[in-house]
Amino acid sequence: MKAVLALADGRIFAGKSFGASGEATGEVVFNTAMTGYQEVLTDPSYRGQMVTMTYTQIGNTGINPEDIESRQLYLSGFIVKEYHDFHSNWRATMSLDSYLKENGVVGIQGLDTRALTRHLRDKGAQNGIISTVDFDPESLLRKVRAVPSMAGLDLASGVSCDKPYHWTEKLWELGEGYGQATPAELKYKVVAYDFGIKYNILRCLVSAGCDVTVVPATFPAEEALAMNPDGIFLSNGPGDPEPMTAVIENIRKLVGKKPIFGICLGHQLLGLALGGRTMKLKFGNHGSNLPVMDLATRKVEITAQNHGFSVDIVSLGHACELAHENLNDQTVEGMRHRDLPIFSVQHHPEASPGPHDSHYLFSRFVEMMETNR
Numbered sequence: 560m561k562a563v564l565a566l567a568d569g570r571i572f573a574g575k576s577f578g579a580s581g582e583a584t585g586e587v588v589f590n591t592a593m594t595g596y597q598e599v600l601t602d603p604s605y606r607g608q609m610v611t612m613t614y615t616q617i618g619n620t621g622i623n624p625e626d627i628e629s630r631q632l633y634l635s636g637f638i639v640k641e642y643h644d645f646h647s648n649w650r651a652t653m654s655l656d657s658y659l660k661e662n663g664v665v666g667i668q669g670l671d672t673r674a675l676t677r678h679l680r681d682k683g684a685q686n687g688i689i690s691t692v693d694f695d696p697e698s699l700l701r702k703v704r705a706v707p708s709m710a711g712l713d714l715a716s717g718v719s720c721d722k723p724y725h726w727t728e729k730l731w732e733l734g735e736g737y738g739q740a741t742p743a744e745l746k747y748k749v750v751a752y753d754f755g756i757k758y759n760i761l762r763c764l765v766s767a768g769c770d771v772t773v774v775p776a777t778f779p780a781e782e783a784l785a786m787n788p789d790g791i792f793l794s795n796g797p798g799d800p801e802p803m804t805a806v807i808e809n810i811r812k813l814v815g816k817k818p819i820f821g822i823c824l825g826h827q828l829l830g831l832a833l834g835g836r837t838m839k840l841k842f843g844n845h846g847s848n849l850p851v852m853d854l855a856t857r858k859v860e861i862t863a864q865n866h867g868f869s870v871d872i873v874s875l876g877h878a879c880e881l882a883h884e885n886l887n888d889q890t891v892e893g894m895r896h897r898d899l900p901i902f903s904v905q906h907h908p909e910a911s912p913g914p915h916d917s918h919y920l921f922s923r924f925v926e927m928m929e930t931n932r
């Protein structure tokens with residue numbers, strides 16, 4: 560079946576339908592990861608976006624019940640060069656096509672994703688529409704131009720959990736699967752704010768010895784502090800951090816009270832709570848092969864990233880120093896508070912998908928909690 564992708568600036572790509580049929584809109588971004596499409600599909604930070612993979616063959620490893628990063632698929636469309644229906648993987652239980660169909664995610668394949676990626680790099684990430692029912696350029700452009708821009712959208716509130724819960728699952732190990740932590744292993748009490756948290760962050764925290772209680776985005780700071788945690792964690796999540804004013808105000812009440820570690824949206828929210836500004840990048844960073852320097856050790860790590868916004872470090876004045884730098888676009892990759900036990904990173908140390916170079920950040924958080932007990 561035929562499918563088309565129309566971008567808001569008028570560029571149209573023709574391809575074939577896979578996954579669910581119908582129509583979907585969202586901000587089109589490209590992801591440079593060569594593996595891990597299942598983790599990409601279930602990353603809540605992609606809510607409101609349609610993802611194109613720059614890797615050309617997608618579907619070969621099928622879908623398995625283990626590599627999921629949240630309870631559902633959040634992205635609104637999936638764009639690939641060559642979809643492979645014949646999967647071969649000892650863990651696979653179904654095909655990517657069936658998975659997308661079952662979850663109502665519209666896909667398009669057989670288009671020139673290299674041309675699409677170059678277009679997004681030149682013109683910037685922008686809204687798009689995938690359709691298997693309407694092929695009229697005028698009508699498609701009318702529909703895509705009615706979609707609100709990602710800048711200014713608070714999308715995190717809709718993906719957070721409803722009530723607090725406890726998480727005890729550890730990292731995956733070959734031959735073992737996901738282990739469960741015993742109470743004796745969990746030495747540091749952590750309250751983790753869920754703005755669209757990825758499961759592997761929770762697993763990394765537990766494997767590092769954290770006793771994790773996940774709380775909704777709106778959970779009052781006073782109640783979090785009443786739980787007397789050793790540290791607070793601020794998660795990743797979708798959308799623009801700036802309109803999340805109530806959340807930012809709440810984080811402000813936690814600053815100076817407990818050690819804080821933030822990842823991605825959590826890092827951006829922390830930047831805003833500390834008085835800084837955030838801005839939208841031209842096309843952001845989405846992939847699992849992005850070089851970052853830890854400025855404390857001068858070591859370069861290859862990281863997983865998925866963001867379209869960035870913290871302006873200058874806007875934070877003297878309060879925070881730059882701790883990590885993105886070596887591709889020189890954007891702020893991490894910051895450290897000069898006086899308080901607070902640090903955060905823009906990339907995803909939990910990977911999933913991606914290399915484990917940055918796992919050490921979870922140990923840094925634990926050390927910080929230990930020193931500030």
Ligand SMILES: NC(=O)CC[C@H](N)C(=O)O
Pocket residue numbers: 604794795796797798799800822823824825865866867868869
């Ligand atoms: N992965 C994330 O937390 C993404 C943060 C934010 N939505 C951005 O696009 O920059």
